[in-house]
Amino acid sequence: MTTIRLSKEQPGCEEYCALRVACGLSPKSQAAAEIDLPNSLFVTTIRDGERLIAMGRVVGDGGCNFEIVDIAVHPDYQRQGLGRQVMDAVMAFIHEAAPESAYVDLIADHHSPALYSKYGFEPVAPKSLGMALTIKR
Helix, strand or coil, X not given: CCCEEEECCCCCHHHHHHHHHHCCCCCCCHHHHHHHHHHCCEEXXXXXXXXXXXXXXXXXXXXXXXXXXXXXXXXXXXXCCHHHHXXXXXXXXXXXXXXXXXXXXXXXXXXXXXXXXXXXXXXCCCCCCCCCCCCCC
């Protein structure tokens, strides 16, 4: 029998990249992950035994800007409340660490806007326009 546990441990680069792909998020290179993960402001993971099954991170400058990224739950474990556990941990960090007037953003994929709205997130349009650029070499 395996044990599902939530922790603040940083995932390994390979398992991080694999979970993103399994969840339908854009793939990231090993080189990018090696730089990215240690520079997180906050990381939370959920494991089933040793297997990484869910995660979430916060990146940013720790003052004015915080971005919630990599909210991912492996498809085999979706619809079990794990996404909410990840977001609860992320939001606990945000409310503790972010000073007044800090801007907290995220870009929601798939059907996740319903999850994020439970935490007070709203679309930024028409006041702001979200834009993105992915580097390809």
